[in-house]
Amino acid sequence: MSQSAKDVYVVSAGVSKFAKARPDKTFQAIVKEAVDYTVKDVGLEYPKFLELVDGSVASYFSDHFTRQLMAGIMAQDYLSLCPKPSHRVEGGGATGGICFQEAYKNIASGDMDICLAYGFETMSHVETWKGNEFIALASDINFDYPVGGFYSGYYAMMVVRHMMEFGTTVEQMAHVSVKNHNNAFHNSYAQKRQRLTIKDVRNSPMVAWPLTRLDICVMSDGAAACLLTSEEGLNKLEKASGKKYPRVKVRAIGRGTDAMRMSDRPHQSFEDFYKYNAMANEQDGDSKKYYKELWAKHFKYPGIHSFRAGRMASKMAYENGGIKDPLKEINFVELHDAYTSSEIQTYEDMGLCKYGEGGSFAASGKTFVPGVEYGLKLESQPVCPVNPSGGLIACGHPVGATGLMQAAFALWQLQGAIGKHFGDATLQLNNPKIGAIHSHAGTGTYVTVSLMERI
Template sequence: MTGVRIAGVGLTHFGEHPERTGRDLFAEASATAFDDAGVDRDDVDSLYYGNFMGELSEHQGHQGPLMAEAAGIRAPATRYESACASSGAAVRQAVKDLRNGEEDVVLVGGAERMNNLGTAGTTEALAIAADDLYEVRAGMTFPGAYALMARAYFERYGGSHEDLAHVAVKNHEHALPNEFAQYQREITVEEALDAPTVADPLSLYDACPITDGASAAVLVSEDYADEHDVDAPVAVTGTGQGGDRMALQGREYLARTPAAERAAEEAYADAGVDATDLDLAEVHDCFTIAEVLALEALDFYAPGEAVGAARRGETTRDGDLPVNLSGGLKAKGHPVGATGTSQVVEMTRLLRGDHPNSDAVPDADRGVTHNAGGTVASTTVHVLEVSR
């Protein structure tokens, strides 16, 4: 079995691109990744591509071969769909196939075009990641679902909306120097608390934005990297995936995310690490409460302890565990199908030292990415390490 290296990465700016198509966005991200990797497109064995709502937003299914063409490759291509964890699942499959020798070079990535649907249309499209029979038909939206999870958390463990406001403020601050971020502006705790309520106790600044964008990474086997003298200092050493019941009323817990716990346990065992060995994290903060739940599922905090982490300064760029130095989904943006790979892209840049926030973690050797679908019914977790 061979190891897996990240040879090159690429992103588009995350934000509103009403004039651009998904294939145009992915063409840009993949071109950047190939330029970064220095790998010939003819060497690519497969494309694994994440996308969630292409049929709704662009009336386009069968996107795998379409995106291979956009990327300038002729390799077989497969689309992966796991709601907001779509390209996280694509990364996991790429890692597994590279390790077992089925592939030597895989282009992995994702894209989503959302803003052309408008707020109401995007909300409706995203809702199909919930249980249609038991949630969507009853009027459930994801802001409402995460509000229920936040209320359950507060009732069981304590905490407040002000604790969540500190998460939003932190992630906006982290996004300031990130040229790919949708929101490069500061907010205050007071602004977050005074913002319009979306679903009590969550307000506007507790939610990530509607985002267009694409991400891509060229993954190679260690054997290929050695043979072709590819400069790829960051390796994927752990991968894990977990699942849970789709609808909230079928869950044993609302204030915990067992799918993420299982994914983390598997990824840590795969990499031979535990949470104390990790220097930083990129987690799926589609809502501020989601970051809290992720940090506990990843075993950085015991249940009930992560809600105050941002307020205490522990997860800021100057804290002991910097979280979402990219700005996270909250400020960097969340083009659904692109998010999982984009976390891997940002972590790679942070560990290589060429991210604008790398100066916050100059000695970092290991990081973890956490990508969740729906109300964390699907989760992938990846451990990345600098190979010395």
């Protein structure tokens, strides 16, 4: 990150309620719902907002779902934003996270003072099986898709390897589903508000062994938006609205990539892991000894059990943001739990625990929300709640909106405004200062991590 980057603030956000299907509106009108909410929360009339905003970034994943090219400009004109600058970003499941970061860059570079990030997906326009097919087209169509393209199958193969390397269990994975669904019970925006047990998760229909239907997120229609500003932009908005906003800054961003084909992922040595991928909190003697022992058991990194892109995105964000010990310094994380297994893998990538400890960490209680009833016996008190909103598994995953939904929920946590927006303050954490949002595309190809901080 450039030293000359300007400070970037997140001022407000909005989310349309995510639903299985929204035939009542076209995608532009669903985006408008999220933007109307964002503008209202700033305390501005829409025409005044239009006068002040400098431009936008649009986020949606698949042209197939809309059967409409250039959908971005159609949202832009429905929002009355023409002729201001805009562009569309696309990076699979990480599209929303990339959009947030591109809006950040518009401000940090000095190009804009006020930038609107908006995203959507309308996945109900085809049946679930066709939707699975569209999503699977985000795998190599020469070598992978024709073999039986199915994303749940790909993630299942990744977690089978995680189970082999580290002894991770399906019950540990089910803890993630129980946690996130029970959290979402208190989130009025969530698509699935259910109180589940470990047994419910394991007894639900098998989709791709060992992942059951309740280990996997669902398809959704929905939109989300987020307003980012410079210091000057913030002053302009406050002057226009007569309001004073809580200061929430983007502390740092990071992004990483890995090969599209899972089969192409490298299997690196201990030395290369330490040269390229190890984090600040893994440099001590005990950590090196721990990893040395892993490699002594023929362990290789990242293989197909870990997301190197997630590690590199986290490492970059932490280095840019001065984070040394993420579990202690970050107060909560909204991460991309398209699968319970990928939440566990992501704990490790983000350095909340070491590689190999994700399973026991998931079941320890450290990532649960204080004051929420889970019906589980947990050995540890919450330390760093993960997906306090309910995550993708329970809130839904309208791909282009998802990363911005995470930004909205993280902003509201940092503003102390969860009660106001969810209509239920149960999920409001006690005075959080730093939150991380993590957005992830197909089997870990593009991953973004952004750190938000209340000052």
